[in-house]
Amino acid sequence: MEDLTKKVAELGKRRGFFFQSSEAYGGISGFQTFGPEGAELKRNIEDSWRNTFSRGLGHREIEAPTIMHEPVFEASGHLDGFDDMIIECPECGNSNRADHLVEDNTPISEAEGYSAEQIEGLITEHELVCPSCGSSLNGVDVEDFNLMFETSIGPGNSTPGYLRPETVQGIFVEFPRLKQYARNQLPFGITQIGKAYRNEISPRKGLVRVREFTQAELDLFIDPKEDEPSLEEVEDIKLKLYPVENQNSDGINYIEASVREAAEEGLVNKWISYYLGIAKQWYIEIGVDMDRFRFRQHQPDERAHYASDCWDAEALIDGDWIEIAGFSYRGCYDLTKHGKHSGEEREFSVFKEYDDPETVEETKINIDMSILGPEFGDKASEIAEKLRRKVELGPDIVNEGPIFVHMDEEEYAIDSKTIEVTTEKVTKTGEEIVPHVVEPSFGVDRTVYTVLAHSFTQDSIDGEERKILSLSSEVAPTEVAVFPLMNKEGLGEKAREIANNLRNHGFSVKYDDTGNIGKRYRRQDEVGTPICVTVDYETFEDDPATVTLRDRDSTEQERVHITDLEEVIRSRL
Amino acid sequence: MEDLTKKVAELGKRRGFFFQSSEAYGGISGFQTFGPEGAELKRNIEDSWRNTFSRGLGHREIEAPTIMHEPVFEASGHLDGFDDMIIECPECGNSNRADHLVEDNTPISEAEGYSAEQIEGLITEHELVCPSCGSSLNGVDVEDFNLMFETSIGPGNSTPGYLRPETVQGIFVEFPRLKQYARNQLPFGITQIGKAYRNEISPRKGLVRVREFTQAELDLFIDPKEDEPSLEEVEDIKLKLYPVENQNSDGINYIEASVREAAEEGLVNKWISYYLGIAKQWYIEIGVDMDRFRFRQHQPDERAHYASDCWDAEALIDGDWIEIAGFSYRGCYDLTKHGKHSGEEREFSVFKEYDDPETVEETKINIDMSILGPEFGDKASEIAEKLRRKVELGPDIVNEGPIFVHMDEEEYAIDSKTIEVTTEKVTKTGEEIVPHVVEPSFGVDRTVYTVLAHSFTQDSIDGEERKILSLSSEVAPTEVAVFPLMNKEGLGEKAREIANNLRNHGFSVKYDDTGNIGKRYRRQDEVGTPICVTVDYETFEDDPATVTLRDRDSTEQERVHITDLEEVIRSRL
Numbered sequence A, B: 001m002e003d004l005t006k007k008v009a010e011l012g013k014r015r016g017f018f019f020q021s022s023e024a025y026g027g028i029s030g031f032q033t034f035g036p037e038g039a040e041l042k043r044n045i046e047d048s049w050r051n052t053f054s055r056g057l058g059h060r061e062i063e064a065p066t067i068m069h070e071p072v073f074e075a076s077g078h079l080d081g082f083d084d085m086i087i088e089c090p091e092c093g094n095s096n097r098a099d100h101l102v103e104d105n106t107p108i109s110e111a112e113g114y115s116a117e118q119i120e121g122l123i124t125e126h127e128l129v130c131p132s133c134g135s136s137l138n139g140v141d142v143e144d145f146n147l148m149f150e151t152s153i154g155p156g157n158s159t160p161g162y163l164r165p166e167t168v169q170g171i172f173v174e175f176p177r178l179k180q181y182a183r184n185q186l187p188f189g190i191t192q193i194g195k196a197y198r199n200e201i202s203p204r205k206g207l208v209r210v211r212e213f214t215q216a217e218l219d220l221f222i223d224p225k226e227d228e229p230s231l232e233e234v235e236d237i238k239l240k241l242y243p244v245e246n247q248n249s250d251g252i253n254y255i256e257a258s259v260r261e262a263a264e265e266g267l268v269n270k271w272i273s274y275y276l277g278i279a280k281q282w283y284i285e286i287g288v289d290m291d292r293f294r295f296r297q298h299q300p301d302e303r304a305h306y307a308s309d310c311w312d313a314e315a316l317i318d319g320d321w322i323e324i325a326g327f328s329y330r331g332c333y334d335l336t337k338h339g340k341h342s343g344e345e346r347e348f349s350v351f352k353e354y355d356d357p358e359t360v361e362e363t364k365i366n367i368d369m370s371i372l373g374p375e376f377g378d379k380a381s382e383i384a385e386k387l388r389r390k391v392e393l394g395p396d397i398v399n400e401g402p403i404f405v406h407m408d409e410e411e412y413a414i415d416s417k418t419i420e421v422t423t424e425k426v427t428k429t430g431e432e433i434v435p436h437v438v439e440p441s442f443g444v445d446r447t448v449y450t451v452l453a454h455s456f457t458q459d460s461i462d463g464e465e466r467k468i469l470s471l472s473s474e475v476a477p478t479e480v481a482v483f484p485l486m487n488k489e490g491l492g493e494k495a496r497e498i499a500n501n502l503r504n505h506g507f508s509v510k511y512d513d514t515g516n517i518g519k520r521y522r523r524q525d526e527v528g529t530p531i532c533v534t535v536d537y538e539t540f541e542d543d544p545a546t547v548t549l550r551d552r553d554s555t556e557q558e559r560v561h562i563t564d565l566e567e568v569i570r571s572r573l
Helices: A003-015 A036-055 A070-076 A098-105 A116-125 A175-181 A259-264 A270-286 A333-342 A369-393 A395-399 A444-455 A491-504 A517-527 A537-541 A562-572 B003-015 B036-057 B070-076 B098-105 B116-125 B168-172 B175-181 B259-264 B270-286 B333-342 B369-393 B395-399 B444-455 B491-504 B517-527 B537-541 B562-572
Strands: A018-020 A032-034 A067-069 A083-088 A095-097 A142-146 A150-153 A159-163 A188-197 A212-222 A238-242 A255-258 A293-297 A309-317 A320-331 A350-367 A403-407 A410-414 A419-433 A436-443 A456-461 A464-469 A480-484 A509-511 A531-535 A546-551 A557-561 B018-020 B032-034 B067-069 B083-088 B095-097 B143-146 B150-153 B159-163 B188-197 B212-222 B238-242 B255-258 B293-297 B309-317 B320-331 B350-367 B403-407 B410-414 B419-433 B436-443 B456-461 B464-469 B480-484 B509-511 B531-535 B546-551 B557-561
Touching (some): A003 A018, A003 A464, A003 A517, A036 A188, A036 A270, A067 A070, A067 A150, A070 A159, A070 A333, A083 A116, A098 A116, A116 A142, A175 A188, A212 A270, A238 A270, A255 A259, A259 A270, A270 A309, A320 A333, A320 A444, A350 A369, A369 A403, A369 A410, A369 A419, A395 A419, A436 A444, A444 A456, A464 A517, A480 A491, A480 A517, A491 A509, A491 A531, A491 A562, A517 A531, A531 A562, A537 A546, B003 B444, B003 B464, B003 B517, B036 B188, B036 B212, B036 B270, B067 B070, B067 B150, B070 B159, B070 B168, B070 B333, B083 B098, B168 B175, B168 B188, B168 B212, B168 B333, B175 B188, B238 B270, B255 B259, B259 B270, B270 B320, B270 B436, B320 B333, B320 B444, B333 B436, B350 B369, B369 B395, B369 B403, B369 B419, B395 B419, B436 B444, B444 B456, B444 B464, B480 B517, B517 B531, B531 B562, B537 B546, B546 B562, B557 B562
Parallel strands (some): A480 A509, A480 A531, B238 B293, B480 B509, B480 B531
Antiparallel strands (some): A018 A032, A067 A159, A083 A095, A212 A436, A238 A255, A350 A419, A531 A546, A546 A557, B083 B143, B150 B159, B188 B212, B293 B309, B309 B320, B320 B436, B456 B464, B531 B546
């Protein structure tokens, strides 16, 4: 079943899509380099995402640093809770992810939500051993391992810093400014495409579980009471859904529902449903195969504590379902946390004006400190504070004689005359609300990998095996390759002229005159170039001049007038 | 003199170009966030760089990880030598860059090349004190502080890793694969735009000295014996040069020379001269003011040890010359180092085929181990090795009786019959050469900052002060802003229609209908939008329909037919 994985890795290395970094130094797990073709494919996917999820939805993109300091991750909860379970072999010292050990060696397929004690129990029950040396792991402690890369900022008594484990924290901490740019109007969306880092215990080869990766994230800040998604834009798009209940029943049973059905029947949170529709369209555009694709709902125990609903986009490669995006409704969790931790709560909320000012009765409590002060000295202000809270809870108390306040194990009786309770009519023009966050978050590296794997095919041409990447022109590193049949008798010059002309028309073009023409076609097939144009001797014989246009997938060739070339290519891409 | 710096910082913050990160948490020095306008400006500058220095020169771009492991930086020399001089105040514990302390408080303007002892001497001589608490620093040690951010990779006995201090190491370590993609043909160029990190001792505010930044680097790998730059492409471009000799004489005296003159008169290394020409054209295109710009040669003591010639592009802002790019001829230093350290020297060289195979005489030395073995036992192979080296130095020695070999303080006499020297004719088809590297390296954040500072102007419109960013359309976040005069009576719909239409023609367009029209113009002036289009009541009165087109810099307005709009805008940008 690992067939496709191997083939894509081989092609990736040979043609310059991706490969392990620093191989000359033995490489280091979890770090991959994108070669020239891969970097271009990745950039095209990022640009396409940007056009769809940022510009296309009227949102704005920012770029925040990848290193952030400790208080940010105290607030976000990553410092305490962003852990995987690790088990270290007492014999050989190798570390492994304890939940993966259970998944790989027991009938349990999803152990991430289990507690350390449960995992320890399963290891004992199934008599699991160290995958490196075979020693028994019976009774070995399962521990938490924080996945953030730590560093220190500045010299001397330096400040701890962390490489962000998700790009989104860079958006949340800048909320105070971002709401200014949005002129305090909800909803507004902020996007970011950038690096994120997780110090994985056992990274896999290839692009699926790496320690340094790129995320493309959108955070939409909404007023949960008023804002609604524009379902009409995507309402008829059919979603292949795999909800929690279906995961818990036997067999794999998907539900097919339109975006509107999913939202209105409560199958999927309405905001998430909207984004699943947009995402599905986008995945089709960049070449993800819908027969190997689904949206899977998170089980309650795998869902982050802040998320009220969460769905993943998953792609099937070699029998494994790989998470390539997550869609969560994060509620007000993040902004509330950052408001509290920074002590700047007002900065993390939005003042929402009412359509019409409201007049409300407001209770005012005045405490006469000229009585309390002389009587209680340095305890006066603390007593006043307790008094105020007591009265706030039930203002009628002031009519019931002295009020008793407990403090430092003593009880003080306060004359109710020191307190005056009045009600005033106040006109409120609006209120501070903490926006809710809807977050579609895409793993770019895994998307690149899925696009490569789902575009990879093989066929046989004249008895010779051919490898093809059927990349869509939306993402292909090269749209058109131009060749001279031979680099002589003016063929090279003509081909270069055509290449430059197509470039000026906005196509991404490659010129190649080395090796025989068959080899050049194979090379372009393997890097996913949809169209090849060849200048040959007939070019000059024909009037008007013609070239051969070859289609990557069918390998069919046809003669096209040079004057029509741009138009024909545009219609094919 | 700090006027422009302050104004750009104010505008940067207010309009969303750049600001200190995580301000709600008090911020942390050396980390800046690009807001929506800044991120877009930065991306446009990166794309423009990519078009000029990567695609435009036929080079390919890669994307390597930002975390690399220790052996890479042992080889590159960063682990040992990438230090700044630090002095820690014994009273208050604050750390400062020792060379900057000297530069700021003595007549010496460039102290980076000085030794720690020299700096200590100057601190004593000028009686310098701690800038934080005023205590004397007399006699305090000046120490080296490594500027790389360190982290550890993986759990348990983890591997040290570093955030790369320059993107280029990601290119060098992948040379073995990159030369494959270039089919072993020199010259070839590889580019990368990505993050780099330096744990600066005293970062400055703003974008000039930050701890996390973006570099755009090009590494051209050449055969130093054969390859020549295409000077003819840029030969007539005039360069404002500030060579070492002129820096060491009184006053500021620039030399103006064309690219060809600079190269042929030996003023500038020919490859660097070529890139200075390309860079100058590019800087003009993105809006760097040539009256506040120069190319400055590195002094021998500030030049990196590997560079035989090095020039900086420098921009003048508020009286300070800021380095915005460096152009170095790195020779074979880097590839040789990585070849040696990785033990894979062949991987870091290129096999260069001769035009015609060469026949050469090769001396072969055969040592008869069947004699040496029995005689010398376990010392035989070591003796054979010493023997071979002796014979290599002078083959005639075999005709002069026994050969004496010293080993372990003993002398062994070896019968010359054990050695046979023959010469053979060998046909060589080529040889391994270590390519030289020419490296133009651009600081993207500083370029963004220079473009902002050099585009910033103020004028007065109807007695009201106006701030303008005169950004070139090549880099402006928005090319055209479209407004309805009022958002009623169909003006809004028409304006949206025009905006969408312009977007479909490939312009970057913003639609805005909030606030009065004067405020909307100011807003666009401040984010550098070259053209505003306003739909007003006349629009529908005119036949064919017209709109107002307003020029940012002159504020002049004219009526344009909607049908001509695209063409008129294109001619103005």
